[in-house]
Amino acid sequence: MKKIICECGHENPEGTTLCEKCGSPLTEEEKSKKLADMRYEGTAIRSKTYNKTIIDKIWNFFSSVKVGVAIIIITLVAAGIGTFLPQVIYVSLTEYQDAAAAYKAAYGTFGSIYYKLGLADIYSSWWFQTLIGMLGISIIVASLDRGIPLYKSLKNQRVKRHENFLKRQRIFASGEMSAEEADKAFDLTEAKMKEMKYNVRREEGALLAEKGRFARWGPYINHVGLIIFLFGVMLRLMPGFYIDKTLWIREGETMAIPGMEGFYLESKKFTFETYSKDEQKEEFNESKKAVNAVAKNYQTDVKLFKAPDDAVPGDTSNLTLVKEMPIIVNKPLKYDGYALYQMDFRLNELKTMHFDLIDKKSEKSLGSVAIDLTNPEKEYKVGKDSKVVLKKYFPDFAGFEDGEPQTASPLPNNPAFIFVMYTPETPKGETSFVAIKQTLEPLGTTKYKMKFSAVDTRNVSGLTVRKDKTLMILMLGGIVFMLGVTIGSYWSHRRLWLLKTKDGRLLMASHTNKNWFSMKKDLDAVTEYAHLPVYVDQHDEDQKAEDAEKKSKDKEKEGDNI
Amino acid sequence: MSLIDLSGNLLFVAFVAYLIATLLFGGAVKGGSKGESADAGKKWGSLAIIITLVGFIANLGYFITRWVYAGHAPVSNMFEFTTAFGMFVVGAFILIYFIYKVPALGLFALPIAIIIIAYASMFPREVNPLIPALKSYWLYIHVITAAIGESILAISAVAGLIYLLKNIDLTKRSKESFWIEVVMYALILVLGFVAVTTTFNVTGYEAEFSYIDKDGNTKEITYNTPALFGMHQSELLTADKMEPIANVPAIVNAKKLTTVVWSILIGTVLYGIIRLIIRKPIAVIMQPFAKRANSQLMDEIGYRSVLIGFPVFTLGALIFAMIWAQEAWSRFWGWDPKEVWALITWLFYAAFLHLRLSKGWQGKKSAWLAVIGFVIIMFNLVAVNLIIAGLHSYAG
Ligand code: HEM
Numbered sequence: 001m002k003k004i005i006c007e008c009g010h011e012n013p014e015g016t017t018l019c020e021k022c023g024s025p026l027t028e029e030e031k032s033k034k035l036a037d038m039r040y041e042g043t044a045i046r047s048k049t050y051n052k053t054i055i056d057k058i059w060n061f062f063s064s065v066k067v068g069v070a071i072i073i074i075t076l077v078a079a080g081i082g083t084f085l086p087q088v089i090y091v092s093l094t095e096y097q098d099a100a101a102a103y104k105a106a107y108g109t110f111g112s113i114y115y116k117l118g119l120a121d122i123y124s125s126w127w128f129q130t131l132i133g134m135l136g137i138s139i140i141v142a143s144l145d146r147g148i149p150l151y152k153s154l155k156n157q158r159v160k161r162h163e164n165f166l167k168r169q170r171i172f173a174s175g176e177m178s179a180e181e182a183d184k185a186f187d188l189t190e191a192k193m194k195e196m197k198y199n200v201r202r203e204e205g206a207l208l209a210e211k212g213r214f215a216r217w218g219p220y221i222n223h224v225g226l227i228i229f230l231f232g233v234m235l236r237l238m239p240g241f242y243i244d245k246t247l248w249i250r251e252g253e254t255m256a257i258p259g260m261e262g263f264y265l266e267s268k269k270f271t272f273e274t275y276s277k278d279e280q281k282e283e284f285n286e287s288k289k290a291v292n293a294v295a296k297n298y299q300t301d302v303k304l305f306k307a308p309d310d311a312v313p314g315d316t317s318n319l320t321l322v323k324e325m326p327i328i329v330n331k332p333l334k335y336d337g338y339a340l341y342q343m344d345f346r347l348n349e350l351k352t353m354h355f356d357l358i359d360k361k362s363e364k365s366l367g368s369v370a371i372d373l374t375n376p377e378k379e380y381k382v383g384k385d386s387k388v389v390l391k392k393y394f395p396d397f398a399g400f401e402d403g404e405p406q407t408a409s410p411l412p413n414n415p416a417f418i419f420v421m422y423t424p425e426t427p428k429g430e431t432s433f434v435a436i437k438q439t440l441e442p443l444g445t446t447k448y449k450m451k452f453s454a455v456d457t458r459n460v461s462g463l464t465v466r467k468d469k470t471l472m473i474l475m476l477g478g479i480v481f482m483l484g485v486t487i488g489s490y491w492s493h494r495r496l497w498l499l500k501t502k503d504g505r506l507l508m509a510s511h512t513n514k515n516w517f518s519m520k521k522d523l524d525a526v527t528e529y530a531h532l533p534v535y536v537d538q539h540d541e542d543q544k545a546e547d548a549e550k551k552s553k554d555k556e557k558e559g560d561n562i
Numbered sequence: 563m564s565l566i567d568l569s570g571n572l573l574f575v576a577f578v579a580y581l582i583a584t585l586l587f588g589g590a591v592k593g594g595s596k597g598e599s600a601d602a603g604k605k606w607g608s609l610a611i612i613i614t615l616v617g618f619i620a621n622l623g624y625f626i627t628r629w630v631y632a633g634h635a636p637v638s639n640m641f642e643f644t645t646a647f648g649m650f651v652v653g654a655f656i657l658i659y660f661i662y663k664v665p666a667l668g669l670f671a672l673p674i675a676i677i678i679i680a681y682a683s684m685f686p687r688e689v690n691p692l693i694p695a696l697k698s699y700w701l702y703i704h705v706i707t708a709a710i711g712e713s714i715l716a717i718s719a720v721a722g723l724i725y726l727l728k729n730i731d732l733t734k735r736s737k738e739s740f741w742i743e744v745v746m747y748a749l750i751l752v753l754g755f756v757a758v759t760t761t762f763n764v765t766g767y768e769a770e771f772s773y774i775d776k777d778g779n780t781k782e783i784t785y786n787t788p789a790l791f792g793m794h795q796s797e798l799l800t801a802d803k804m805e806p807i808a809n810v811p812a813i814v815n816a817k818k819l820t821t822v823v824w825s826i827l828i829g830t831v832l833y834g835i836i837r838l839i840i841r842k843p844i845a846v847i848m849q850p851f852a853k854r855a856n857s858q859l860m861d862e863i864g865y866r867s868v869l870i871g872f873p874v875f876t877l878g879a880l881i882f883a884m885i886w887a888q889e890a891w892s893r894f895w896g897w898d899p900k901e902v903w904a905l906i907t908w909l910f911y912a913a914f915l916h917l918r919l920s921k922g923w924q925g926k927k928s929a930w931l932a933v934i935g936f937v938i939i940m941f942n943l944v945a946v947n948l949i950i951a952g953l954h955s956y957a958g
Pocket of ligand 1: 068143223489
């Protein structure tokens with residue numbers, strides 16, 4: 001490795017721009033700058049030093065802040081494009097044959113193109129995920145690239161720096177001073193800076209006061225937080241870390257919970273409430289119109305059961321009650337890393353239908369039958385010596401196809417039945433097709449019929465079953481990020497250097513990574529207390545402009561005088 | 563006086579106080595410059611900040627009394643949220659003012675807060691009962707923290723604006739002088755919105771329409787401004803009211819579109835009148851107020867307010883939001899438009915912070931970025947809430 005040897009004799013690794021020991025500029029480029037580039041203390045940064053092999057090139061690509069910003073901006077724009085139209089997960093597809101048709105119908109040609117370009121599912125597209133991946137890589141590479149040398153350099157900081165280093169700081173002061181005066185100034189400075197909670201180190205003819213160095217690690221800590229977070233998000237793709245199931249459960253039912261083995265849930269009751277009118281603070285309702293019913297509460301009262309560990313799946317004989325509570329929106333049931341959420345509902349689903357078996361002529365009833373629509377029996381006894389056989393059951397009758405009745409779904413939305421009625425009078429049985437509002441007698445007119453008498457309904461709750469083992473990791477990422485970003489934003493790394501030169505001057509310079517305003521307050525305090533020379537901010541354009549203006553005015557005046 | 567009336571009056575007091583304080587800050591900025599002693603400027607300045615504080619306390623009073631009356635934090639509809647945002651902008655300004663003591667900030671920050679509150683007052687003020695999804699402490703912690711973060715970020719735009727007004731040469735035609743005037747024009751447009759809504763509210767304009775919505779259902783809607791655009795297949799039900807010029811497809815809310823177009827029309831007319839009277843770009847009139855500000859300091863305030871606001875925004879708009887979403891929707895992130903726009907805002911400010919690491923991005927470029935950041939925040943508030951409906955959309 002090539003070494004760069006500074007005027008002071010110190011050997012610096014290749015790529016260093018400010019001598020590790022004295023701070024003098026080492027490269028031509030650095031020398032040409034009026035102010036020292038202090039961002040990474042002038043240390044050798046890998047990406048700025050090597051650019052030969054393909055690995056160097058890849059490393060340099062990802063460590064570049066410009067590239068990092070570009071990735072952030074591209075991600076941002078892509079994310080924005082994804083909000084032009086609702087994403088496919090938020091579009092109801094029930095009325096259309098597929099998503100493409102839904103977008104075309106709702107948003108016309110634009111919608112069609114949007115869908116075809118894959119923008120309707122942009123966030124799960126390979127390229128969007130690649131962008132996020134590149135963001136992660138870039139954060140890691142850039143942090144290693146700069147963090148390590150920065151750490152080394154700050155750790156090995158010298159007190160005494162070269163005059164060239166001080167002069168090239170943004171804040172600089174220089175004044176003639178006798179040796180005694182200078183020593184006194186050093187003592188006073190030390191006292192004052194200590195009072196302001198700076199760490200002060202002194203060497204022969206030099207002083208370094210430093211405060212808040214840890215603030216320099218803020219960005220690196222927050223980047224670690226981001227990486228932990230992204231790692232957590234990636235983990236969800238692993239089996240077992242993430243479960244997302246839906247459970248539709250009817251009042252009175254006990255069901256195995258999908259994804260949560262050995263657990264059963266009983267729904268006791270689903271409640272849907274709306275606000276009554278007087279709850280709506282009408283006196284302040286400017287639009288005095290009848291207010292629409294506003295939903296107040298969705299709630300499922302449940303019992304959570306656990307089966308014994310050795311139970312066969314589906315065996316519900318020995319359940320133990322674990323928890324009994326309502327599941328409310330915003331108040332999920334949580335147990336053992338699982339959570340059950342109130343997400344959806346169906347009101348008044350048909351539960352039981354009641355029929356009377358009657359003699360058509362006399363209208364006399366032989367007895368009644370109650371059919372559980374989710375769990376119908378094969379045969380129902382009626383009175384002493386009659387029975388009705390349920391030959392076929394269509395829970396969601398959708399008309400006939402080729403003479404055969406069809407069901408659209410297993411949900412009892414529109415039940416239809418084929419009954420065979422056996423009575424002492426008709427021992428061979430009479431067949432009848434019964435649906436809501438229609439009765440057919442396919443095998444000729446019958447003597448008896450099933451007359452609809454009543455229906456019981458119940459509510460169905462749509463619950464989401466969720467397990468997310470990554471939540472803890474994501475939370476950790478969030479906390480680390482917040483910690484880092486707070487440290488990096490609310491604290492700053494402040495330094496002040498004093499140097500006594502051989503020719504009787506006292507030099508003062510100062511640097512902070514941010515918040516120059518507060519730094520200057522500290523400087524004002526110490527300058528006054530320790531009688532240091534007056535400093536200038538070599539970066540203040542306004543001041544420069546004003547100075548220039550003053551000078552030219554002074555010149556004019558001089559001109560006048562002549 | 564009932565609690566809710568008291569609340570309304572306190573808000574009014576705050577509004578007036580902010581107006582007065584703006585004028586005083588104007589005095590403070592001008593004061594020192596016109597040969598008067600610097601002390602005079604200081605006096606104006608301290609009076610201005612006292613009045614601002616009085617206004618802010620009244621504003622907090624509004625917030626608290628309304629909270630007590632409604633039984634939930636008053637950030638649950640557009641009126642409440644926008645008003646709270648205006649209040650937080652003043653709060654953020656006070657915070658930054660006590661660090662940097664620059665009166666010019668007040669002169670520009672307070673009018674922005676005033677415009678936001680005026681904008682808020684155009685929405686229905688009723689106290690809404692909460693729908694189940696909104697019944698969560700996390701939601702309120704999330705919304706309030708996010709709004710505070712955004713308002714601190716907004717102060718960086720104020721500093722940026724002052725920086726730009728000071729440093730852009732308005733005597734020359736350039737991209738910069740054009741865009742800074744566009745910013746002025748945009749502010750006037752908001753006033754246009756306030757003017758339109760107030761005028762038609764005062765005159766009590768109401769026109770009923772029936773229309774067919776996206777799912778094919780027939781619905782009714784009441785316009786409070788003469789309809790420029792009709793809803794999908796709309797029919798006018800009220801006699802003697804203006805027929806819409808055109809009907810729009812079902813996915814567009816023509817009522818909101820109409821309000822937007824009216825605001826732009828009236829705002830443009832307003833802008834035209836102002837230009838006719840002053841015969842100069844508005845930026846030129848504003849420039850003297852910025853001239854005495856120190857560029858270096860403005861640049862630093864712009865950067866510092868992003869630094870202060872960014873962690874708060876992250877906590878509120880992303881972390882608390884995710885915690886709430888996990889409780890309410892069973893997933894901490896769902897790519898809902900509001901969530902995405904919070905992410906966009908966050909990414910934007912992350913980009914801002916990183917760009918500042920590179921040379922040449924301080925000063926003007928940075929100031930422009932701060933202004934763009936504010937545009938994104940306002941887009942979140944206005945467009946995402948009103949136009950791109952999502953889970954959080956208050957206006958419905
Ligand atoms: C969304 C993702 C990111 C966030 C939220 C983030 C956040 C931050 C923050 C808050 C700072 C401190 C800035 C300041 O104090 O002014 C910072 C500094 C930094 N970031 Fe990032 N960052 C992200 C991505 C990246 C990427 C992709 C790179 C890759 C080039 C990167 C490289 C850096 C560097 C080099 C610093 C300066 C470190 C120092 O001052 O020592 N960051 N980042």
